[in-house]
Amino acid sequence: MTPERVRGRFVLGCLVALMAxxxxxxxxxxxxxxxxxxxxxxxxxxxxxxxxxxxxxQLPILTDRSIEAYVNTVGKRLAAVAPGANYAYQFKxxxxxxxxxxxxxxxxxxxxxxLIEAAQDEGQLAGVMxxxxxxVALRHGTNQASQAYLGQAGLGVLGxxxxxxxxxxxxxxxxxxxxxxxxxxxxxxxxxxxxADVVGVQMMAKAHYDPNDMxxxxxxxxxxxxxxxxxxxxxxxxxxxxxxxxxRIRRExxxxxxxxxxxxxxxxxxxxxLKRMPAAQSLQQIxxxxxxxxxxxxxxxxxxxxxxxxxSIDRPxxxxxxxxxxxxxxxxxxxxxxxxxxxxxxxxxxxxxxGGYVDTGGAERNLIYGVIVNHYAPFDTGAADRFTxxxxxxxxxxxxxxxxxTIQSRTTLAQATNDLVSQILRTNPYLKLMQNSxxxxxxxxxxxxxxxxxxxxxxxxxxxxxxxxARELRDDDVIxxxxxxxxxxxxxxxxxxxxxxxxLQVNDRAVHQQ
Numbered sequence: 367m368t369p370e371r372v373r374g375r376f377v378l379g380c381l382v383a384l385m386a387x388x389x390x391x392x393x394x395x396x397x398x399x400x401x402x403x404x405x406x407x408x409x410x411x412x413x414x415x416x417x418x419x420x421x422x423x424q425l426p427i428l429t430d431r432s433i434e435a436y437v438n439t440v441g442k443r444l445a446a447v448a449p450g451a452n453y454a455y456q457f458k459x460x461x462x463x464x465x466x467x468x469x470x471x472x473x474x475x476x477x478x479x480x481l482i483e484a485a486q487d488e489g490q491l492a493g494v495m496x497x498x499x500x501x502v503a504l505r506h507g508t509n510q511a512s513q514a515y516l517g518q519a520g521l522g523v524l525g526x527x528x529x530x531x532x533x534x535x536x537x538x539x540x541x542x543x544x545x546x547x548x549x550x551x552x553x554x555x556x557x558x559x560x561x562a563d564v565v566g567v568q569m570m571a572k573a574h575y576d577p578n579d580m581x582x583x584x585x586x587x588x589x590x591x592x593x594x595x596x597x598x599x600x601x602x603x604x605x606x607x608x609x610x611x612x613x614r615i616r617r618e619x620x621x622x623x624x625x626x627x628x629x630x631x632x633x634x635x636x637x638x639x640l641k642r643m644p645a646a647q648s649l650q651q652i653x654x655x656x657x658x659x660x661x662x663x664x665x666x667x668x669x670x671x672x673x674x675x676x677x678s679i680d681r682p683x684x685x686x687x688x689x690x691x692x693x694x695x696x697x698x699x700x701x702x703x704x705x706x707x708x709x710x711x712x713x714x715x716x717x718x719x720x721g722g723y724v725d726t727g728g729a730e731r732n733l734i735y736g737v738i739v740n741h742y743a744p745f746d747t748g749a750a751d752r753f754t755x756x757x758x759x760x761x762x763x764x765x766x767x768x769x770x771x772t773i774q775s776r777t778t779l780a781q782a783t784n785d786l787v788s789q790i791l792r793t794n795p796y797l798k799l800m801q802n803s804x805x806x807x808x809x810x811x812x813x814x815x816x817x818x819x820x821x822x823x824x825x826x827x828x829x830x831x832x833x834x835x836a837r838e839l840r841d842d843d844v845i846x847x848x849x850x851x852x853x854x855x856x857x858x859x860x861x862x863x864x865x866x867x868x869x870l871q872v873n874d875r876a877v878h879q880q
Contacts, residue, residue, distance in 0.1 A: 395568055395621050398561050400505045402743050404512040404523060406711045407451045409535050410505060414472025420546030426652060428459040428479060432639055436632040437477065440488065443630060444496050447572035449565065450503035463646040465587065466601045468552050469498040471507040479646045480597065483637060484590065485583060488629040493580030496566035504565060506558045507551035514542040514550055517793035521832065521850060522723065522733030525716035525740060526709025553604045560608035567618045574627040577619035581612045600649065679721040679735055682862045691715065695876040696845060698739060699869035701862060714740035724825060732825050737866055738848040744785035782844045783815045783836040796821040797832060809837040810872040820853065829853030835867055840874055
């Protein structure tokens, strides 16, 4: 047999093997990961359940068996392919004329009657539902609540929320606006909207709907906004349109294997049933009538009137013990006269001496002296790089941060570190980057970055220093360590902190996820 014929048969065999693969295997799609979250999956469900109870006290829920059955059937078709946690999705129709929809953490989805009446077919309705379910799957609601809570509770919360009990969750949510129609759960950024578009389109394709139906509905809303802006005002207020939304959705749709099947059926019957009912009122009319409209207030952290804390902390012992995270994700040595505060869920742990935590009457005790170690999945690595790229290098140079505290490198390690630092600076505005403190390093055999933040603590009224270490992980997340202490004690603590960070061992094979 000639070499040409051998090559020909080899190529033909490869083509046959490729054709035999599942169609999904030869299509690429954008991979989106949920961002950093202080809450557990079970807390998402608890928050959603309590919020749903409050919402349904304020909004008129439509009780019509045929319409409920139809919406639930479409919803279950999408829920079967939803990514992320296995939430028990629930679907209800609000008897309001506004064109809007929203979803609460844990999978509670609400569609206004006006939205169903505006949709032209089942595919468009499914597109909106998939988009809202994507917000749930990506945990955008509690992601935003995490950012808000971090700003109130201080650096100590980065070690993981203390407790997973109902009272702890209630206290936390009360601090950032409470349950019910909390704006943190209902209004998202353009980044969140783009992510929900992409994941929603992927869900539609897997559920055998045409993803372009989502585009068609958004275009329909734009047309309606020109004629009757009040009808869609709430939708665009809570769903700010990303740049080039239609083009982005269509581009994602082209990367997917779309095999349409018959709709579940009943869309026209549902619309006809709604038409036979008395006209629905707007949400504004409902609120005025029931006098239940309220703006959830956000409790602001009291900083200027806090009492100055006098510190009385023993020197760290020169004898050390070894701590191993319960899921063997990492281990670290710590002074034997310090205490371990391990989060009830997740990977966070705080090492602190007696007196390292102080209670100033805020949402959480403030950590003024100690070390935090935890896993971090970025909130957002930047508009151009929101989506992970497994082929990108994670090396960096010593100039990864400029004078404003912004990392200049486009590597995934630098991006994740930049995101972590930006969250710390945004929620602790008294801290600033110490000039020329940035360094590259190696921790437990992998690339790491470090820098020092400094500022006058609102708790002690003295200089506070925070050394940030971020070590890369295989999935583009990082494991970080924060070393927090008064500036006056930092030189004395240097040997202790060096010993602790050099002892950090990371098990890259351990499964870690939010």
